[in-house]
Amino acid sequence: MAPLQNTSVDGKVVLITGAARGLGAGLAERLVARGAKVALVGLEAAEQEKVAKGLGPAAHSWEADVTSWDALEAATAGVVGHFGGIDIVIANAGIATVGFVRSVDRAAFEKVIEVDLLGVWRTFRVTLPYVIERRGYLLCSRSRRWPRSRTRPASRTTPRPKRASKHSPTVSARRWPISGSGSASRTRRGSAPTWSKAPTRTRSSASFARRCRD
Helix, strand or coil: CHHHHCCCCCCCCEEEECCCHHHHHHHHHHHHHHEEEEEEEEEECCCCCHHHHHHHHCCCEEEECCHHHHHHHHHHHHHHHHHCCCCEEEEECCCCCCCCCCCCHHHHHHHHHHHHHHHHHHHHHHHHHHHHHHCCCEEEEEEECCCCCCCCCCCCCCCCCCCCCCCEEEEEEEEECCCCCCCCCCCCCCCCCCCCCCCCCCHHHHHHHHHCCC
Protein backbone atom coordinates (compact mmCIF):
# COMPACT_ATOMS: atom_id res chain seq x y z
CA MET A 1 0.00 0.00 0.00
CA ALA A 2 3.06 2.22 -0.22
CA PRO A 3 1.77 4.33 -3.15
CA LEU A 4 -1.14 5.54 -0.96
CA GLN A 5 0.81 5.74 2.28
CA ASN A 6 1.20 9.52 2.17
CA THR A 7 -2.15 10.20 0.48
CA SER A 8 -5.25 11.11 2.45
CA VAL A 9 -8.11 8.76 1.60
CA ASP A 10 -10.57 10.15 4.11
CA GLY A 11 -13.95 10.36 2.35
CA LYS A 12 -12.52 8.97 -0.90
CA VAL A 13 -14.26 6.21 -2.86
CA VAL A 14 -11.93 3.32 -3.65
CA LEU A 15 -12.92 0.55 -6.08
CA ILE A 16 -10.98 -2.70 -5.53
CA THR A 17 -11.23 -5.75 -7.77
CA GLY A 18 -10.53 -9.21 -6.38
CA ALA A 19 -11.39 -8.20 -2.82
CA ALA A 20 -12.97 -11.41 -1.53
CA ARG A 21 -9.85 -12.40 0.43
CA GLY A 22 -6.11 -11.90 0.77
CA LEU A 23 -4.53 -8.69 -0.45
CA GLY A 24 -7.77 -7.17 -1.74
CA ALA A 25 -9.67 -7.77 1.50
CA GLY A 26 -6.70 -6.53 3.53
CA LEU A 27 -6.48 -3.32 1.51
CA ALA A 28 -10.20 -2.74 1.94
CA GLU A 29 -9.89 -3.12 5.71
CA ARG A 30 -6.97 -0.69 5.95
CA LEU A 31 -8.62 1.87 3.68
CA VAL A 32 -11.87 1.84 5.65
CA ALA A 33 -9.84 2.31 8.84
CA ARG A 34 -8.38 5.45 7.23
CA GLY A 35 -11.81 6.87 6.41
CA ALA A 36 -12.31 5.65 2.83
CA LYS A 37 -15.43 4.15 1.28
CA VAL A 38 -14.66 0.92 -0.55
CA ALA A 39 -16.40 -0.78 -3.45
CA LEU A 40 -15.52 -4.47 -3.64
CA VAL A 41 -15.82 -5.87 -7.16
CA GLY A 42 -15.23 -9.49 -8.11
CA LEU A 43 -16.55 -12.94 -8.93
CA GLU A 44 -16.76 -14.48 -5.45
CA ALA A 45 -19.96 -12.75 -4.45
CA ALA A 46 -20.61 -14.64 -1.20
CA GLU A 47 -17.09 -14.18 0.19
CA GLN A 48 -16.99 -10.58 -0.94
CA GLU A 49 -20.30 -9.85 0.77
CA LYS A 50 -18.89 -11.23 4.04
CA VAL A 51 -15.92 -8.88 3.76
CA ALA A 52 -18.21 -5.92 3.04
CA LYS A 53 -20.50 -6.68 5.99
CA GLY A 54 -17.50 -6.99 8.28
CA LEU A 55 -16.34 -3.51 7.27
CA GLY A 56 -19.70 -1.82 7.89
CA PRO A 57 -21.61 0.81 5.90
CA ALA A 58 -18.43 2.22 4.33
CA ALA A 59 -18.12 -0.92 2.18
CA HIS A 60 -20.37 -2.46 -0.46
CA SER A 61 -20.00 -5.45 -2.79
CA TRP A 62 -20.68 -5.85 -6.52
CA GLU A 63 -20.33 -9.10 -8.44
CA ALA A 64 -18.43 -8.76 -11.73
CA ASP A 65 -15.99 -10.68 -13.91
CA VAL A 66 -13.07 -8.46 -14.93
CA THR A 67 -12.92 -10.25 -18.29
CA SER A 68 -16.42 -9.01 -19.14
CA TRP A 69 -16.96 -5.46 -20.41
CA ASP A 70 -20.69 -5.62 -19.66
CA ALA A 71 -20.21 -6.88 -16.10
CA LEU A 72 -17.59 -4.22 -15.35
CA GLU A 73 -19.73 -1.44 -16.78
CA ALA A 74 -22.74 -2.58 -14.73
CA ALA A 75 -20.69 -2.81 -11.54
CA THR A 76 -19.07 0.58 -12.13
CA ALA A 77 -22.46 2.19 -12.70
CA GLY A 78 -23.63 0.60 -9.45
CA VAL A 79 -20.64 1.98 -7.54
CA VAL A 80 -21.17 5.49 -8.90
CA GLY A 81 -24.88 5.32 -8.13
CA HIS A 82 -24.23 4.14 -4.57
CA PHE A 83 -21.23 6.28 -3.58
CA GLY A 84 -21.58 9.17 -6.04
CA GLY A 85 -18.29 8.69 -7.87
CA ILE A 86 -14.89 6.97 -7.86
CA ASP A 87 -11.61 8.51 -6.67
CA ILE A 88 -9.22 5.56 -6.73
CA VAL A 89 -9.22 2.24 -8.59
CA ILE A 90 -7.08 -0.69 -7.47
CA ALA A 91 -6.92 -3.46 -10.09
CA ASN A 92 -6.13 -6.38 -7.83
CA ALA A 93 -7.99 -9.34 -9.38
CA GLY A 94 -5.63 -12.00 -10.65
CA ILE A 95 -5.02 -15.72 -11.09
CA ALA A 96 -1.94 -17.86 -11.70
CA THR A 97 -0.87 -21.13 -13.24
CA VAL A 98 2.48 -22.96 -13.10
CA GLY A 99 4.21 -24.98 -15.79
CA PHE A 100 6.78 -25.07 -18.55
CA VAL A 101 6.05 -23.57 -21.96
CA ARG A 102 6.11 -27.05 -23.49
CA SER A 103 3.69 -28.58 -20.99
CA VAL A 104 1.52 -25.88 -19.38
CA ASP A 105 -2.16 -26.16 -20.20
CA ARG A 106 -2.79 -23.71 -23.04
CA ALA A 107 -6.27 -22.71 -21.93
CA ALA A 108 -5.13 -22.16 -18.33
CA PHE A 109 -2.21 -19.95 -19.40
CA GLU A 110 -4.34 -17.89 -21.76
CA LYS A 111 -6.89 -17.42 -18.97
CA VAL A 112 -4.13 -15.90 -16.85
CA ILE A 113 -3.42 -13.38 -19.61
CA GLU A 114 -7.13 -12.70 -19.97
CA VAL A 115 -7.55 -11.93 -16.25
CA ASP A 116 -4.19 -10.49 -15.19
CA LEU A 117 -3.51 -8.34 -18.26
CA LEU A 118 -6.74 -7.67 -20.13
CA GLY A 119 -8.73 -7.62 -16.89
CA VAL A 120 -6.62 -4.71 -15.66
CA TRP A 121 -7.00 -2.90 -18.99
CA ARG A 122 -10.78 -3.31 -18.94
CA THR A 123 -11.04 -2.23 -15.31
CA PHE A 124 -9.06 0.95 -15.98
CA ARG A 125 -10.83 1.70 -19.26
CA VAL A 126 -14.33 1.44 -17.77
CA THR A 127 -13.60 3.41 -14.59
CA LEU A 128 -11.25 6.03 -16.06
CA PRO A 129 -13.88 8.71 -16.88
CA TYR A 130 -15.01 8.80 -13.25
CA VAL A 131 -11.44 8.87 -11.92
CA ILE A 132 -10.56 11.75 -14.27
CA GLU A 133 -13.59 13.66 -13.04
CA ARG A 134 -12.26 13.51 -9.48
CA ARG A 135 -8.57 13.80 -10.44
CA GLY A 136 -7.88 10.52 -8.71
CA TYR A 137 -5.57 7.55 -9.11
CA LEU A 138 -5.31 4.22 -10.89
CA LEU A 139 -3.29 1.49 -9.18
CA CYS A 140 -2.28 -1.93 -10.40
CA SER A 141 -1.34 -4.31 -7.61
CA ARG A 142 0.83 -7.31 -8.25
CA SER A 143 1.50 -10.33 -6.03
CA ARG A 144 3.42 -13.39 -7.00
CA ARG A 145 4.69 -16.61 -5.46
CA TRP A 146 7.16 -18.83 -7.27
CA PRO A 147 7.25 -22.52 -6.30
CA ARG A 148 10.24 -23.57 -4.23
CA SER A 149 12.43 -26.46 -5.23
CA ARG A 150 11.99 -29.46 -2.97
CA THR A 151 15.60 -30.59 -3.36
CA ARG A 152 18.60 -29.32 -1.42
CA PRO A 153 22.31 -29.59 -2.25
CA ALA A 154 23.78 -32.72 -0.66
CA SER A 155 26.71 -30.75 0.79
CA ARG A 156 24.52 -28.47 2.88
CA THR A 157 24.53 -29.71 6.49
CA THR A 158 23.19 -26.68 8.34
CA PRO A 159 20.27 -24.51 7.30
CA ARG A 160 21.10 -21.00 6.13
CA PRO A 161 19.50 -18.01 7.86
CA LYS A 162 16.16 -17.07 6.37
CA ARG A 163 16.32 -14.16 3.99
CA ALA A 164 14.22 -12.54 1.33
CA SER A 165 14.60 -14.09 -2.09
CA LYS A 166 12.91 -14.10 -5.45
CA HIS A 167 10.87 -17.06 -4.20
CA SER A 168 9.38 -15.10 -1.31
CA PRO A 169 5.87 -13.75 -1.89
CA THR A 170 6.02 -10.07 -2.73
CA VAL A 171 3.44 -7.39 -3.24
CA SER A 172 3.94 -4.16 -5.10
CA ALA A 173 1.76 -1.45 -6.53
CA ARG A 174 2.23 1.51 -8.82
CA ARG A 175 0.23 4.70 -8.75
CA TRP A 176 -0.85 6.56 -11.87
CA PRO A 177 -2.11 10.05 -10.94
CA ILE A 178 -4.87 11.36 -13.17
CA SER A 179 -5.01 15.05 -13.98
CA GLY A 180 -6.52 17.42 -16.50
CA SER A 181 -10.04 17.64 -17.82
CA GLY A 182 -11.15 15.17 -20.46
CA SER A 183 -7.71 13.55 -20.77
CA ALA A 184 -5.83 11.01 -18.71
CA SER A 185 -2.77 13.19 -18.24
CA ARG A 186 -1.04 16.37 -19.33
CA THR A 187 1.87 14.65 -21.00
CA ARG A 188 2.74 15.58 -24.57
CA ARG A 189 1.35 13.47 -27.37
CA GLY A 190 3.42 10.36 -27.87
CA SER A 191 5.15 10.57 -24.49
CA ALA A 192 4.78 7.75 -22.00
CA PRO A 193 3.00 8.29 -18.67
CA THR A 194 5.29 8.56 -15.70
CA TRP A 195 4.74 6.83 -12.38
CA SER A 196 4.74 8.97 -9.26
CA LYS A 197 7.24 6.63 -7.64
CA ALA A 198 9.88 4.85 -9.68
CA PRO A 199 10.47 1.17 -8.80
CA THR A 200 13.66 0.45 -6.89
CA ARG A 201 16.28 -1.35 -8.96
CA THR A 202 17.63 -4.45 -7.25
CA ARG A 203 21.31 -5.18 -6.83
CA SER A 204 21.13 -8.04 -9.31
CA SER A 205 19.62 -5.88 -12.04
CA ALA A 206 22.21 -3.17 -11.39
CA SER A 207 24.99 -5.74 -11.78
CA PHE A 208 23.43 -6.95 -15.00
CA ALA A 209 23.32 -3.38 -16.32
CA ARG A 210 27.01 -2.88 -15.52
CA ARG A 211 27.91 -6.12 -17.31
CA CYS A 212 25.97 -4.96 -20.36
CA ARG A 213 27.83 -1.61 -20.40
CA ASP A 214 31.17 -3.39 -20.12
